[in-house]
Amino acid sequence: MRRFELAALCLAVPAAFAAAWGIDPGLQFLLVEALVLFLMAQMWNLAAGYAGQVSFGQQLFVGAGAYALFAIANATAVPVWVVLAVVPVLVGLAAIPLGMVMFHLKHAYFAIGMWVVAEIAQQLVLITPWLGGTGGLTLRPNGEPMQGFPEQLVLGLALFGSVALVVGLRVFLRTPMGLATLAMRDNPAAAEGAGVDIRRLHLILFALTAAGTALAGAMYYTTTLYTSPLDAFQVNWIVATMFIVVIGGIGTLTGPAIGTVLMITLREVMTAYGFSGDQYWIVMGLISIVTLLFLPRGLWPALQAVLSRPRATT
Amino acid sequence: MLVARGLTRRFGMITAVDAVDLDLAPGDAVGLIGPNGAGKSTLLSLLAGDAPPDAGSFVLDGRSIAHLPLHARVRAGIARAAQIPQTFARLTLRENALLPAQHGARLPARAAQLWADEVLALCGLADKAGSMAGALGLLDRKRLELAKAVAARPRVLLLDEVAAGLTEPEIATIKALVDKLRDGRAVVWVEHIPFALRGTCARLVVMDKGAKLLDGPFDEVWSHPDLQRIYMGVADGRAA
Numbered sequence: 382m383r384r385f386e387l388a389a390l391c392l393a394v395p396a397a398f399a400a401a402w403g404i405d406p407g408l409q410f411l412l413v414e415a416l417v418l419f420l421m422a423q424m425w426n427l428a429a430g431y432a433g434q435v436s437f438g439q440q441l442f443v444g445a446g447a448y449a450l451f452a453i454a455n456a457t458a459v460p461v462w463v464v465l466a467v468v469p470v471l472v473g474l475a476a477i478p479l480g481m482v483m484f485h486l487k488h489a490y491f492a493i494g495m496w497v498v499a500e501i502a503q504q505l506v507l508i509t510p511w512l513g514g515t516g517g518l519t520l521r522p523n524g525e526p527m528q529g530f531p532e533q534l535v536l537g538l539a540l541f542g543s544v545a546l547v548v549g550l551r552v553f554l555r556t557p558m559g560l561a562t563l564a565m566r567d568n569p570a571a572a573e574g575a576g577v578d579i580r581r582l583h584l585i586l587f588a589l590t591a592a593g594t595a596l597a598g599a600m601y602y603t604t605t606l607y608t609s610p611l612d613a614f615q616v617n618w619i620v621a622t623m624f625i626v627v628i629g630g631i632g633t634l635t636g637p638a639i640g641t642v643l644m645i646t647l648r649e650v651m652t653a654y655g656f657s658g659d660q661y662w663i664v665m666g667l668i669s670i671v672t673l674l675f676l677p678r679g680l681w682p683a684l685q686a687v688l689s690r691p692r693a694t695t
Numbered sequence: 696m697l698v699a700r701g702l703t704r705r706f707g708m709i710t711a712v713d714a715v716d717l718d719l720a721p722g723d724a725v726g727l728i729g730p731n732g733a734g735k736s737t738l739l740s741l742l743a744g745d746a747p748p749d750a751g752s753f754v755l756d757g758r759s760i761a762h763l764p765l766h767a768r769v770r771a772g773i774a775r776a777a778q779i780p781q782t783f784a785r786l787t788l789r790e791n792a793l794l795p796a797q798h799g800a801r802l803p804a805r806a807a808q809l810w811a812d813e814v815l816a817l818c819g820l821a822d823k824a825g826s827m828a829g830a831l832g833l834l835d836r837k838r839l840e841l842a843k844a845v846a847a848r849p850r851v852l853l854l855d856e857v858a859a860g861l862t863e864p865e866i867a868t869i870k871a872l873v874d875k876l877r878d879g880r881a882v883v884w885v886e887h888i889p890f891a892l893r894g895t896c897a898r899l900v901v902m903d904k905g906a907k908l909l910d911g912p913f914d915e916v917w918s919h920p921d922l923q924r925i926y927m928g929v930a931d932g933r934a935a
Contacts, residue, residue, distance in 0.1 A: 557797040557804070564783045564794050571781035574743075576769040576799030576847055 386548045393544035401537035409532045413604050415645045416539035420597035421618065422625040422637040423546055428590040430632035431566050432583060435488070438495025439594055439622055441502050444613035445472045446595030447602040448506060451518040458523045461603065462534070468599045473592030480587040484580070496619075503614035517609025520602070532604040539600055546593070550634055562586065566632060624665055628672050630679030639680050643668075696720055696881060697851050702751035704737050711737040713905035714751070719851060719881035724873070726896035726913065727885045730925060734905040735885045739853050742883065743775040744768030755850065769799040772850035776857050780840035784829030788820055791828050791839055792846040799847025811846055818842040818872060834865045838872070845876055852876060854884040858891040870895045889917075901925070 428434040454464045486494045506512050553559045564572040573579045602608045630636025651661045676683040697719040704712040712734045741748050744765040753761035760771050792811035818838045858866045899916040901909040903925045909916045
């Protein structure tokens, strides 16, 4: 691990504590949402931007994370924070057989196929009484109302988790498996010809991104204390995720951060000026089109190109 | 070292490779030639592992590898340099060579680094090790393609028209390189340019219509009437 990565991790700890106890609850909730979106975006970026697994079904893992958390926490005496740590492991493991089936589909078929799986999961939850059906579930650990201020702890976790994820991804990309991932991004057939077990690598990345997305979903719904199928499995999760990654710069680690800031800022500014409802989605759509027309690789790669351009000497 | 018996590959009604036997020993450098559609490339991809053979056996160092997938074939000791260089444009040359050293040759971290640098030096790319593969010219990309194959430490190195598209002096550098790479391994080189094979390949295999027609010392095969016949279309080889 390089020195500034270690420094970033060390700085993230006091920053997480400060954010958890020094910020007013409204801003805390907003930050939780931003960081959760960032985590999801970074996961989709790893899957789509690096591994080439473009999927329109990321919301499957958001919902799976939320429902796994609520179902386990409500039915057992295990503390919510422990369940929160177990959920990504469970969802990640469940993603392995799913991946083995879904990887028979290629490219657009895989992307749409994942969306279909997410819709099926939503429909199944809607008709399952012990998961609350259409009414959804309230977080009641061991049957009791949730104590304390979950957004404080979740904010601390999400802030530290975001920094740890970026550092972790940087370290990962320097390992042999990370190099194989980067090579797969450039030329999957050649990577296999270099001895990389592409199928296994795809499954590992699929499981990892499923786990990370489930954790982000579980953290988000811990702060809302309530989840429903129409909310947890909604398409908006993947729409926001794709906006953040594609606008920010797919296949880069900095792009999703820029995309997240842009999206949250835009929404907050627009609501502050009285644009109600979902009008910001229209503006976001326009921004997407303009960006993709003029900066098809996203904002961060374009910014990098400008910054690294040699200046004229005269 | 490598023993292939009755390798066959069919595409529908067409038999692209028809019961080919091939034996390779360490240090062998085999030129593989034949007219278009003779089955050279298909044979090479059967050896490399793009697809399993429809029939036949294929043993490397006593281990049957006919049904191993591509990546396992590389780990077992067969690597191919493709006709069109399959490099990783957004990785440095060192990383391009490091990947097969780590995953193909399965070397631990430090050893893989050293081996990748050694292979780059061998292929005359040491001074460019830190630059991106996407910025290379054709000759250097061909060299890098060779370096990637060698970095996997193959027992059998398959070369698929690696000289195609190069000028004569460039081919000479590739030939010198292949001579150096032959040490301790077998090389099978498919090429349309006889100039490239002469001097480097002591043995020549001629394929025609999916079958192995001739196999022997270069000069003997080169002057064989059958070779003249299939290339020149002369009925009884009198043109020789």
